[in-house]
Amino acid sequence: MGYGMREGLSERNKKILEAIIEDYIVTAEPVGSRAVTRRHGLTLSPATVRNVMADLEEMGFLTSPHTSAGRVPTDKAYRFYVDSLLAVGTIDKAERERIRKRYSLAGRDIGAVLHETSKLLSSVSHYMGIVLAPRFSSTIFRHFEFVKLSGRRILAILVAQNGTVQNKLIESAEELSADDLVRMSNYLNELLEGLPVSEVRAKILAEMQNEKVLYDALLTRALKLSEQTIEEGGAQIFIEGQTNIFEQPEFTDVRRMKEVFRAFEEKSQLIHLLDRSLSAEGVQIFIGAETRLNQMEGLSVITSPYLSGKNTLGVLGVIGPTRMGYGKVIPIVDYTAKLVSRLLEEE
Amino acid sequence: MGYGMREGLSERNKKILEAIIEDYIVTAEPVGSRAVTRRHGLTLSPATVRNVMADLEEMGFLTSPHTSAGRVPTDKAYRFYVDSLLAVGTIDKAERERIRKRYSLAGRDIGAVLHETSKLLSSVSHYMGIVLAPRFSSTIFRHFEFVKLSGRRILAILVAQNGTVQNKLIESAEELSADDLVRMSNYLNELLEGLPVSEVRAKILAEMQNEKVLYDALLTRALKLSEQTIEEGGAQIFIEGQTNIFEQPEFTDVRRMKEVFRAFEEKSQLIHLLDRSLSAEGVQIFIGAETRLNQMEGLSVITSPYLSGKNTLGVLGVIGPTRMGYGKVIPIVDYTAKLVSRLLEEE
DNA sequence: GTTAGCACTCATCTTGTCTGAGTGCTAACG
DNA sequence: CGTTAGCACTCAGACAAGATGAGTGCTAAC
Known part of the structure; x- marks a missing residue:
């Protein structure tokens, strides 16, 4: 038995585990010893496979829903599969073309691009597409403008700089002329030119202490107003194709469905998850419990940050059942992230 | 028998119909003749009620899912109920207070207000809250600005005028200096001052024919760019509380659930429905098939336009099962619409 | 016109049985 | 010694047969 090797499984055991996982991915049914031998061209008898399966269960790679059902892969199995077994395919040309085409339509507006991206991820993967929009603070300041309503x-x-716009309605203490507003804008634009938005607030606060400014009521006012404007808005997130999850047999149950939906209505947790992969490099995979969200049981998340030049802007990805076609989805996410990065590069 | 009166039902029949509807609204179970007498203090025997029910069924107010089940109200019954039987309650003070409070938090930003409104409608009604944001074209032009990225x-x-912002990335044919951009903005602002946004495009096209302008390359360019910007964006819609629908027993079935969700993922139809009530005055009610959307079977929509001064801006409302507490929801929608109108009034 | 009574219908629940996929164990095999 | 055939065993799921009971429509009496 494979007990000699603490870490790692024998070649044969890997083959069998792989067969089980891949079978389960397509059938969504517990797979039995017989199915493994039949459908995967192994020259072993079911009995042998059964022995191996028992071992794999022992090691935590499989569970059986009940005695007389086949085995089902655990999160641990998927993790092993993704790390050691999976040969990540390349995205095929037709698909790549299909994705590219979608972008020619969407204008160049960053919001539109991201929204389109989430739709695209969903429709290409047949799971859910998610895109975390860039935090406003991660961009470079370009322009301030006050418009009197x-x-x-x-x-x-x-x-x-990247064309994102944030606006806020403020009530000033006293009426200001249009001229005043223009002067205020000019002053601020000069002051903040080229600064990362994350540093804008600090700059404004610093400037408020500046003696020269203290004597100019208008400038002081400008700083006060601008300070009210800068306010970390909650991160924006696009989620598309939620109904795709319904098509997955394991979510046919009403209770599960409710749970999942509840999870997505409260977006903050999801945002938190995506935040975690913001700083990562390349494609990241969270399988089931690895998301650390318990409503996400049975779901996996595949993400990749997208960037502009060297700056990480946001994260995009796909959410699907743990029983998901990793081999296909990973390159899709990867390719899409690169494409989006390219689109946003010139900014 | 009530056959003498072609239109209208006898007082007694109305009472019975009302009892059935109200019973069904709370229990969601087909109601039988016995239940009517028991739970609604009618001094009639079940047998009599049965006769009446048979008549009501004949007239299309009731159906029975199968022979030995009770009766269920039809859309027609709800329509009659809403039109003739329902004493629309007033919203109670505590609730009113609760709603008001919610707004004190949300800033004055129109987007935030509307988003909060849809959440609020959902949480107060326990159904789904929807808000159709004002069409950009229905507002008054205030300011144009070009920012070079x-x-x-x-x-x-x-x-x-109302603080809504629309922005678009455009690629100009040749590079323009910051100065040029300022002059372009100024020119457009003067030109378009106070115009309804819906007329802006026409104005721009007209101005393009203007001789004086034809000789000024910069102005021509400004007009061209501005024309690219004005573009009816798809109406924005806020939908909140979708999971509330899951709680309704009649949507416990997976198939139905999918259907409903599909309907909401494709928002255009919903927008179209809301558009229809945009021009109406006060609360409107669409029951089941009256929505003219077949995925909306079993769902009712209660809407009210909200306005600013005399201008209708958008529509808000609640979507729930036809079996919904109309008496409670109608005043909620009404009150909320008035409140939102008041909040946006000063603009 | 109203009601009591009664035969009837039919979804739903309960119970029991059967089936078949799948298992674990043991003993034989190469 | 690993592999395999054989076999007894388990158990979810499908199916059929009652039993239940809520509710009906009709008829005849009040």
Whole structure:
């Protein structure tokens, strides 16, 4: 028996485990010893396979839902599969073309691109597509503008280098003329030119201490207003293709379905998860419990950050059942991330 | 028998129909003749009620899922109920207070207000909350701004009177200096001052024919760019509380659930429905098939437009099962619409 | 017109049986 | 000694047969 080797399995055991996982991925049914020999061209008898399966169960790679059902891979099995067994395919040309085409339509607007991306990820993978939009603070300051709407109501608009816009309605303490507003904008634009947005707030606070400014009421006001504007908005996230999850047989049960949906309605946890892979490099995979979200039981997340030049902007990916076609999805996510990065590069 | 009166039912029949509907609204179970007498203090025997029920079924107000089940109200019954039987309650003070409080938190930003509104409608009604954001074209032009991002990439920002912002990335044919951009903005702002956004495009096209402008390359360019910016974006819609629908017993079935969700993933139809009630005055109710969307079978929509001054801006409402607490939901929608209108009034 | 009574219907629940896929163990085999 | 055939065993799921009971429509009496 494979007990000699603490770590790692014998070649044969790997083959069998792989066969089981791949069978399960396509059938979604517990796979029995017979099925393994039949469908995967192994020259072993079911009895032998059964012995191996018992071992694999012992080691935590398989479980059986009940005595007379076949075995089902555990999270641990998928992890092993992804790490050691899976030959990540390359995305085929037709598919690649299909993805590329989708982008020619969407304008160059970053929001549109990201939204389209999540739809695309969903439709190409047949699972759910997710895109975490860049944090505003991760961009470079470009332009400040105050627009007077009426009386003391002012709309402050903050534009970042990458074309993202953040705006906020503020009520100023007293009425300001259009001229004042222009001067305020000019002043701020000069002051903040080229600064990372994350540092803008600090700069403003520092400037407030500046003596010269203290004597100029208008500038002080400008700083105050701008400070109100800069405010970390909650990260934006695009989720598309939720209904695809319904097609998965393991979520046919109403209770499970509810759970999953509840999880996605409360987006903050999901955002937190994506945040974790923001700093990673390349494709990351979270299998079932690895997401550390318990409503995500039975679901895996495949993500990749996308960047512009050297700056990581956000994360995109696919959420599907743990029983997912990793071999196909991984290259899709990878390719899409690179494509998006390329699209946003020039900015 | 009530056959003498072609239109309208006898007082007694109305009472019975009402009892059935109200019973069904709370139990979600087909209601039988016995239940009607027992639970609704009618001094009639079940046998009599049965006769009446048979008549009501004949008239299309009731159906029975099968011979030995009770009766279930049809869309027609709900329609009658809403039109003739229902005493629309007033929203109670505590609830009103609860709603009001929610708004004190959300800033004054129109987007935030609307998003919060849909959440609120969902949580107060226990069904789904929907809000159709104002069409950009329904607002008044306020300000145009071009921000140069890099090289020929320009971000055009269009601000409306109500603080809504629409922006678009455009690639200009040749590089423009920051100065040029400022002059272009100024020119457009003067030109378009106070115009309804819906007329902006026409104005721009007209101006393009203007001789004076034809000789000024910069102005021509400005018009071209601005024209690219004005583009009816798809209406924005906020939907919240989708999982509430899952709690409804009649949607416990997986097939139904899928259907409903599919309907909401494709938002365009829903938008179309809401558009229809945009021009209506006050609360509107669409019951089941009246929505003219077949995926909406078994669902009702209660809407009310919200306005600013005299201008209808958008629509908000609640989607729930036809078997919904109309008496409670109607005043909620009504009150919320008025409240939102008030909040947006000053703009 | 109303009601009691009654035969009837039919979804749903319960129970029991059967089937078949799949297992673990043991003993024989190469 | 690893591999395999054989066999008894388990158990979910399908199916059929009652039993239950909620509810009906009809008829005849009040």
